[in-house]
Amino acid sequence: MAQRGGRGGAPAGGGPNASRPVEITASRAFEMSSVDRGGKIFAEQCASCHGANARGGKTTKTDVDLLRSDYVLMDHGGREFSDFLKTGRPDKNMPKFDLPNQDGVDVAMWLHHQVTVAVERQSYVKLNVFSGDAKAGEAFFNGSVGKCNTCHSVTGDLKGIGEKNHHDNPTLQASILNGGSLFGGGRGRGRGGAPGGGGGGGNVTATVTLKNGEEVKGTPRMITDFVVEIRTPDGEDKTWLRDGEWPKVKLTNRLQAHIDLMLKYTDADIHNLSAYLNDK
Amino acid sequence: MNLKSLSIAAVALLPVCLSAQFLDPKVLQKPNPVDAWPTYHGDYSGKRYSELTQINKSNVNTLTLAWQFKALATAESATNVGGPWKPGDPTYWGGPTDSYRIAGSPLMVDGVMYISAMDRAWAINARTGEQKWSYFFKTRGGHHNNGSKGMGMYGGWLFFETPDCYLVSLDAKTGKERWYKEMAPVEKDYFCSTAPLVVRNHIFTGVSGDALDNKAWLDARDPETGDVQWRWYTTPQKSGDPGWDTWPDEYSRQHGGAGPWQPLTYDPDLNLIYVTTGNPNPVGASQSRKGDNLFTCSLVALNADTGKLVWYYQMSPHDTHDWDNTEAPVLIDAQWKGKPRKLVVEAARNGYFFVLDRATGEHLLTAPLVDKEFLNWNTGFNDKGQPIPNPKKEPQIDGALVGAGNATNWPPPSFDPQTGLFYVGTNEGMSLSYLVDTSDRPEGYGYSGGFGGNSGGRQGIRAIDLQTGKLKWMHDGGGPQGLLTTAGGLLFGFDGSNSFCAFDAQTGKILWHTWMPVATTNGPQTYLLDGFQFIMVAAQDTVYAYTLNR
Numbered sequence: 001m002a003q004r005g006g007r008g009g010a011p012a013g014g015g016p017n018a019s020r021p022v023e024i025t026a027s028r029a030f031e032m033s034s035v036d037r038g039g040k041i042f043a044e045q046c047a048s049c050h051g052a053n054a055r056g057g058k059t060t061k062t063d064v065d066l067l068r069s070d071y072v073l074m075d076h077g078g079r080e081f082s083d084f085l086k087t088g089r090p091d092k093n094m095p096k097f098d099l100p101n102q103d104g105v106d107v108a109m110w111l112h113h114q115v116t117v118a119v120e121r122q123s124y125v126k127l128n129v130f131s132g133d134a135k136a137g138e139a140f141f142n143g144s145v146g147k148c149n150t151c152h153s154v155t156g157d158l159k160g161i162g163e164k165n166h167h168d169n170p171t172l173q174a175s176i177l178n179g180g181s182l183f184g185g186g187r188g189r190g191r192g193g194a195p196g197g198g199g200g201g202g203n204v205t206a207t208v209t210l211k212n213g214e215e216v217k218g219t220p221r222m223i224t225d226f227v228v229e230i231r232t233p234d235g236e237d238k239t240w241l242r243d244g245e246w247p248k249v250k251l252t253n254r255l256q257a258h259i260d261l262m263l264k265y266t267d268a269d270i271h272n273l274s275a276y277l278n279d280k
Numbered sequence: 281m282n283l284k285s286l287s288i289a290a291v292a293l294l295p296v297c298l299s300a301q302f303l304d305p306k307v308l309q310k311p312n313p314v315d316a317w318p319t320y321h322g323d324y325s326g327k328r329y330s331e332l333t334q335i336n337k338s339n340v341n342t343l344t345l346a347w348q349f350k351a352l353a354t355a356e357s358a359t360n361v362g363g364p365w366k367p368g369d370p371t372y373w374g375g376p377t378d379s380y381r382i383a384g385s386p387l388m389v390d391g392v393m394y395i396s397a398m399d400r401a402w403a404i405n406a407r408t409g410e411q412k413w414s415y416f417f418k419t420r421g422g423h424h425n426n427g428s429k430g431m432g433m434y435g436g437w438l439f440f441e442t443p444d445c446y447l448v449s450l451d452a453k454t455g456k457e458r459w460y461k462e463m464a465p466v467e468k469d470y471f472c473s474t475a476p477l478v479v480r481n482h483i484f485t486g487v488s489g490d491a492l493d494n495k496a497w498l499d500a501r502d503p504e505t506g507d508v509q510w511r512w513y514t515t516p517q518k519s520g521d522p523g524w525d526t527w528p529d530e531y532s533r534q535h536g537g538a539g540p541w542q543p544l545t546y547d548p549d550l551n552l553i554y555v556t557t558g559n560p561n562p563v564g565a566s567q568s569r570k571g572d573n574l575f576t577c578s579l580v581a582l583n584a585d586t587g588k589l590v591w592y593y594q595m596s597p598h599d600t601h602d603w604d605n606t607e608a609p610v611l612i613d614a615q616w617k618g619k620p621r622k623l624v625v626e627a628a629r630n631g632y633f634f635v636l637d638r639a640t641g642e643h644l645l646t647a648p649l650v651d652k653e654f655l656n657w658n659t660g661f662n663d664k665g666q667p668i669p670n671p672k673k674e675p676q677i678d679g680a681l682v683g684a685g686n687a688t689n690w691p692p693p694s695f696d697p698q699t700g701l702f703y704v705g706t707n708e709g710m711s712l713s714y715l716v717d718t719s720d721r722p723e724g725y726g727y728s729g730g731f732g733g734n735s736g737g738r739q740g741i742r743a744i745d746l747q748t749g750k751l752k753w754m755h756d757g758g759g760p761q762g763l764l765t766t767a768g769g770l771l772f773g774f775d776g777s778n779s780f781c782a783f784d785a786q787t788g789k790i791l792w793h794t795w796m797p798v799a800t801t802n803g804p805q806t807y808l809l810d811g812f813q814f815i816m817v818a819a820q821d822t823v824y825a826y827t828l829n830r
Contacts, residue, residue, distance in 0.1 A: 023421060024370040025469075055721045067723060068493060068535060073468045118717075118724035119373075119469065119491035126714045126728050131678040170731065173679055173712060177733035224757070224777040225790055255734070262710045262735035263653050267672065267680050270712070 027116045027123075030109065038110030041103050054114055062094075067115050075112075078105030126170040130275050132268065137276025140269050148273075151257065154280040162278040172274045179203075179258040203255050206230045208240070209248040223249055301453045303389045303433045308478060309548060314808045317388040320430045320475035321692060322805060325611040326545040328694040329765045330806045334813035335828060336768030340782045340792045342829040346814060347409035349823045351382060353400045353416045362457035363399070363418035364446070371421030373469045374443060381801040382818035384430030384475055385692075385762075387438075388807045394452065395823065396428040396440045401448075403455060407809055409825060413455030420444040423471040429543055432476030432483055434503040439483050441472035447485055447506055461506035463487050468494055475543045477553070479584050482509060484553060488539025491724045493561040496539040500587060510587040514538035514557050514575050522589060523574030531721075532569040537561030538576040542606035542690050547622070550639055552581045552590055554611070554624055558604035564675045564727025565717040572597040577605040579626055579634075581641060591641030596630045597666055600674040601657065601682060601713065601729065603629040608692045610702070611638060614746060625695065625746065627704040631655045631687035632667060633749045647749025654684035654708045654737060675715040675727035685709035685732070689760040692803045696765035699785050701743040701752055703771055705761040708737025741773050743788060753788035762803020764815075772804040772815060780804075780817055780824075794826070
């Protein structure tokens with residue numbers, strides 16, 4: 001039997017005496033050879049009624065979404081589903097299928113896998129569609145709102161930016177928004193590197209002013225109501241307990257222009273910039 | 281049967297055990313019972329405000345740790361073990377984990393604290409933190425990241441929901457399992473986390489699920505047997521039901537989501553429960569569910585005894601951003617434009633602050649919850665104050681830049697009637713949202729969101745004027761989190777870095793703080809025992825209790 005995975009199939013790597021249960025709905029638990037066989041059988045025998053993606057819908061012969069059907073979701077490792085195929089649903093005009101038992105199990109595994117693919121959103125692939133107008137992107141790049149050319153040049157630091165981002169629109173757009181890297185350092189407080197924190201991945205500089213007027217600069221590590229900690233350029237960590245507003249801290253983010261643009265961009269601006277930069 | 285006779289009937293059914301570890305039903309009816317914390321919010325109102333004044337602005341700087349309790353339980357170490365999983369069984373859509381956090385609000389009744397976290401429960405001495413019993417539920421799977429929001433208590437019986445969607449009842453005195461009931465099949469990716477609410481002889485429980493486009497419901501259950509008394513589906517089930525025509529077809533109604541996965545509030549005078557619902561499904565790819573999609577992302581008032589819909593208000597019509605409207609519906613009695621009024625207030629995840637009349641659902645106020653320049657997802661408001669979603673800000677194949685980005689979330693806010701301020705932890709941000717599933721019948725999430733950069737948005741605790749929705753003060757740092765106010769003029773919350781703090785509720789000035797090893801994970805609580813006021817909060821698997829230094 002090939003059903004390592006699928007809801008209720010034999011647990012992958014487990015058994016009656018396994019100390020911990022196996023989560024069989026995770027895609028890693030599937031036996032892909034069974035899934036692949038099931039996919040081929042489905043395409044040959046089932047897709048003509050249920051659609052190639054098994055979801056049914058208005059353009060298919062039957063409007064049954066198999067990926068949301070209890071016959072699939074409540075099946076355990078192909079057992080119930082392969083039995084079901086042997087009888088079909090004559091009342092709903094679904095014929096029976098005289099398939100070898102393993103074929104029924106394989107079809108069930110393919111359906112279970114399709115269910116899992118829709119669940120695991122971290123594996124979703126964004127479409128690579130450049131919809132913007134490169135000319136308009138160039139105008140924004142050099143214009144009074146974007147002012148990108150104040151810091152950047154498409155023949156200088158941005159040369160090859162399309163290639164670096166694999167000519168993938170979502171990747172390139174993320175790079176445009178982020179200034180080429182992830183950065184923190186907003187108005188919030190917190191530990192360095194935390195969202196809204198003072199770390200800023202090296203893009204944020206903290207200027208600490210002591211009561212005696214002395215100024216110390218460095219990378220913020222922790223800026224809270226009670227503690228100020230920075231790392232100076234020579235690698236030394238300096239920490240002060242805070243008494244009210246002292247010591248005072250001013251944060252400067254070298255990517256501030258990118259932060260400011262976040263509230264100015266239209267969607268078209270981002271799409272146009274991406275189209276413009278893609279072949280640079 | 282009228283309300284009074286129902287109450288008598290409910291009391292008559294209670295187990296005969298009027299000694300310790302028994303919740304007198306009268307305590308549940310009290311607003312703000314200071315010597316108990318008998319429900320998720322401390323009382324039915326959801327205000328999370330205590331009349332206790334022993335700890336106050338003048339002495340809070342002497343608050344000190346009284347005890348701490350590290351909540352540990354495994355199948356081997358727990359004093360009680362139960363649940364349906366047997367050796368050799370697989371798990372579905374998740375599995376057991378040794379990493380858990382106390383996200384819910386423990387109950388405190390008769391000097392005993394009842395704690396739950398995911399598949400585990402404990403009873404401890406609320407004076408000392410000493411464990412009385414522990415319970416471990418052998419899970420069949422389910423999403424464990426949402427955890428358990430806590431327990432409900434009826435007489436000497438406890439109730440909590442597990443991630444694999446079982447309702448478990450324990451004997452409060454011993455921690456022995458009375459029974460467990462399947463609420464929804466974990467095979468279909470249902471998961472459960474809300475704290476059951478007990479109203480007379482009803483246990484209210486809710487189910488949720490996201491990725492398999494399940495339909496969802498709220499149940500009233502019998503405390504003795506766990507059987508369903510009535511069920512309310514969060515999407516219309518038959519022609520003529522309210523909201524029927526806000527969906528294009530039967531398929532979309534039956535797969536529309538809207539799980540009621542957070543605790544309810546209740547008005548005993550109106551006998552209404554206030555239910556909040558989650559996002560519609562498919563989550564971000566909405567081409568198969570044109571329309572407002574009632575009752576997703578809504579606040580709904582139901583008759584507690586029948587489940588009959590009395591009124592509804594949809595905070596996010598046709599949501600496409602996964603902004604569950606499951607933030608606490610807080611019940612406030614206050615003057616409104618010169619007249620006393622029964623209000624329900626919600627700071628919503630979509631970035632707006634709503635005030636409604638809780639008897640009728642009449643809309644009274646919609647105001648920005650966060651800085652309004654981040655609220656780019658709606659084109660305006662209709663005549664009922666509902667945001668009108670901008671279709672161009674739905675997920676797009678080439679990306680749409682959307683704010684305010686999870687402006688708040690389920691951790692409970694607080695309202696202080698002394699200051700008239702509503703306190704809530706908030707976020708601001710902008711991110712690109714992509715449509716991934718372009719088929720006629722998308723499934724699951726169908727979109728990919730959260731691809732943003734730093735927008736300079738603020739995270740922190742906001743104090744909002746109830747009457748206007750305007751910001752009175754803000755503490756930078758903290759984000760969405762559970763909060764507590766007291767008549768001592770104090771607001772308790774987390775500063776976003778390392779400190780659990782007491783703020784002056786009027787001004788936001790920090791009056792006391794204590795270092796925490798990790799961020800707090802539930803809403804602070806308070807109670808009085810033997811004349812001593814305790815402040816309690818949890819961080820991951822540990823509960824901390826504070827009293828004045830003595």
